[in-house]
Amino acid sequence: MKALHFDGQLSLRDVPNPQPASGEALIRVRLAGICGTDRQILKGYSGFRGIPGHEFVGEVLKCDDCDDKPWIGRRVVGEINVTCGHCDWCRRGLGRHCVSRTVMGIIGRPGAFAEFVTLPVANLHEVPGEVPDEEAVFVEPLAAAAEILEQMPLAPGTRVAVLGAGRLGLLVAQVLRHAGAQVTVIGRTGRSDWKLKLAQSWGLNTVRLETAGEVGAHGDAPLQPRSFAVVVEATSSPQGLEEALQLVEPRGTVVMKSTFHEVAHFDTANLVVNEITLLGSRCGNFATALDLLPRDAIHVEEMISRVFPLAEGLEAFNYLESASCLKVLLRNG
Ligand SMILES: [Zn+2]
Numbered sequence: 001m002k003a004l005h006f007d008g009q010l011s012l013r014d015v016p017n018p019q020p021a022s023g024e025a026l027i028r029v030r031l032a033g034i035c036g037t038d039r040q041i042l043k044g045y046s047g048f049r050g051i052p053g054h055e056f057v058g059e060v061l062k063c064d065d066c067d068d069k070p071w072i073g074r075r076v077v078g079e080i081n082v083t084c085g086h087c088d089w090c091r092r093g094l095g096r097h098c099v100s101r102t103v104m105g106i107i108g109r110p111g112a113f114a115e116f117v118t119l120p121v122a123n124l125h126e127v128p129g130e131v132p133d134e135e136a137v138f139v140e141p142l143a144a145a146a147e148i149l150e151q152m153p154l155a156p157g158t159r160v161a162v163l164g165a166g167r168l169g170l171l172v173a174q175v176l177r178h179a180g181a182q183v184t185v186i187g188r189t190g191r192s193d194w195k196l197k198l199a200q201s202w203g204l205n206t207v208r209l210e211t212a213g214e215v216g217a218h219g220d221a222p223l224q225p226r227s228f229a230v231v232v233e234a235t236s237s238p239q240g241l242e243e244a245l246q247l248v249e250p251r252g253t254v255v256m257k258s259t260f261h262e263v264a265h266f267d268t269a270n271l272v273v274n275e276i277t278l279l280g281s282r283c284g285n286f287a288t289a290l291d292l293l294p295r296d297a298i299h300v301e302e303m304i305s306r307v308f309p310l311a312e313g314l315e316a317f318n319y320l321e322s323a324s325c326l327k328v329l330l331r332n333g
């Protein structure tokens, strides 16, 4: 099959078709999404080698011992963490933290930038008929956005800033607004102007920052330091955390969603003196995300900038680096 392969360099290769292990399904990928984590993997994040890609919608082709449900022919999305099922974390229902987990396209397991992929049947969720592929492919990042609500209570009307108007930031903003928060999306002037306009068209408050690292400097609306109860950092850059710490009010919470290869440096005294909670947040519950999609509360299709055929996957990554875009997808077939 054709696949994108990373071994320090990304290339398009012909590789053997994957063979499903016991309890696994063979899935034909229909559509896959490129996300910030994939770009970080190309910079060295997680030391991953192999086929990247962890956002996908596909169709089950083969599944030898999945007796409980006739999966074959079903359209599915798949949870990306593959767990051992018997360590302490798995037994506590926290399989996403399983000590010996593999993560599709990120840690020790081939990903979805390929014609076919395998996953345990237990990881699959059927996509309802009314949800098109172009929406279903957002389930993984949407679940990651909704994870924040599983980790912390958010009273209606809570003042939330989402730092970063990129793919993840715009999903987080919509999910938290849907949960009743008063959300402001903060982006940079220049390349992210149109992304903020898109957020505005969905009824979200937006603020443009002029200069990196300067919360006080603003483009079109006053932005006071220490003025948000919750700040979600979704900039994909190490500087974002420092800005988030300037924006959050005393006793507030900074939620870190960005995963980047670099190390972030920040003023720990600010964290201590202002009694700020710093909350790391990663993958979430697919069922929650699948529940949100048909409700029109979350706009995802408008975030698709371009769709490339899988065979033009390298061009897709180049496009992502060079253009101001949101979601770039790879279509198989
Ligand atoms: Zn991702």
Ligand SMILES: [Zn+2]
Binding pocket: 083, 084, 085, 086, 087, 088, 089, 090, 095, 098, 099, 100, 101
């Ligand atoms: Zn485990």
